[in-house]
Amino acid sequence: MVQNDAAAAVKKDMFMQGAITYGYITLWIALSAMVILINKYILGYTSFVFPISLTMTHMAFCAGLAALLIKLGVVSSIQMDNATYYQNVVPIAALFSGTLWLGNAAYLYLxxxxxxxxxxxxPVAVFAVGTMLGTERYSNIFMSCLLVVSVGVAIASYGEIEFNMIGFLCQAGSILTESSRLCLIQILLQSRGIKLNPVTTLYYIAPACFACLCLPWAFIELPVLLNTSDWEVPWFWLIASMISAFALNMSVFLLIGRSSALTMNVAGVVKDWLLIMLSVMLYHSIVTKLQLAGYGLxxxxxxxxxxxxxKQATPVSTQPVRVDEEKQGLLETGRESSKP
Structure with missing residues (x-):
């Protein structure tokens, strides 16, 4: 009888832990999709066509809240000297600002x-940049997989009815800067033993991103903002975008400790297909059969x-250790940390 009660208690605990984990996954997918859908609405369906300004508001809001959480002791910070900050964090922040700016700009056209x-x-860009910088080892089988990916994207691009070269180049630039950022994280942060959770990442990187964006903003968007009056700030959607972006980072913070890299990858795939469906339903995007075939490939x-x-990263004999390392890698990179 006692053994039965103990077994039932264990099963109940396993069920609750599983329910919490899948709840976090659902929350992450929902918030990630929400950020993208709201940003698309702001830039594509209102008069606020300023992707740099939108990105800067995100960085200012996230930096402020992260600083508040650290000052209140909700999240512990790490000590970092000025030399480490400027040599290691600022280059990553500069690339991240480019990722967010160009990714948001793509919503204007695509x-x-x-x-x-x-x-x-x-993955193609990360592998290519990583091979050049030494963070990835070239492999013919990996290259074959990524060649299939590239062919599929080329087919999907050919099948896009409303193809726009400017938007395509913006998104391609966003992918290039993001892949470079992920590789630099391994070189500049992980190799030096610097470990940042999503809150401390925002605390250190968001202000630097804001500063990096000030220069292009001053030359590209500020003159338009000052010299034209046919635009207005969509305050409701802008605030919703900022809050959901910060909440997304917190959901990553909650999810990382309860899932593996494989779980996050699977969740990312679910999110991508969900966004394609929502884009068709909410924004009446046209998706051709050729595009679906290309994306399927x-x-x-x-x-x-x-x-x-x-399979390469988790050999059976060392699987528990490697899973922890995968979690730490996700924690430091944040697959969708405020990313468009």
Missing amino acids: SISFIQMIKAQM SFAGVTWYNYLKM
């Missing part, structure tokens, strides 16, 4: 569905690539 298809190129390539990477 549909969410097509942008998600282009984002399938991210790139999806297969990415899935196989992720499987090979996970």
Whole structure:
């Protein structure tokens, strides 16, 4: 009888832990999709067509809240000297600001569905940049997988009815800066033993991102803001965007400790397909059969690539240790940390 009660208690605890984990995953997917959908609405369907300004408001809001959480002792910070900050953090922040700016700018020209298809190129860019910088080791089988991804994205691009070269180049630039940022994180932060959670990442990186964006903002958007009056700030949507972006980072903070890199990758795939569907339903994006075929091919390539990477990173004899390392890597990079 006692053993039965103990077994029932264990099963109940396992069920509750599983329910909490899947709840966090659902929250992460929902918030990630919300940030993207709101940003698309602001830049594509209101008169506020200023992606740099939008990005700067996100950085200012997230930096302020992160500083408040650290000052209140909710999250502990780390000590970092000026030399480490300027040599290691600022270059990463500069690339991150480019990722956010160019990614948001793409919403002016492209549909969410097509942008998600282009984002399938991210593993290709990370592998290429990582190979050049020494963070990735070249492999013919990995290259074959990524070639399939590239062909799929090319087919999806060919099938895009409302293709816009400026938007495509913006998104491609966002992918390039993001892949460079992820590689630099390994070189400049992880190799030096600097570990940042999502809150401390925002605390250190968001102000630097804001500063980096000031220069292009002063030359590109500030003159338009000052010399034209046919725009207005969509305050409700702007505030909703800032809050959801910060909440997204907190959901990452909650989820990382309860899931593996494989779980996050699977959740990311679910989110991408969900966004394509929502883009069609909410914004009436046109997705052709050729695009779906191309994205399906790139999806297969990415899935196989992720499987090979996970298999390589988690040998059976050392799996518990490697899973912890994967979690730490996700914690420091934050797959969707305020990312468009």
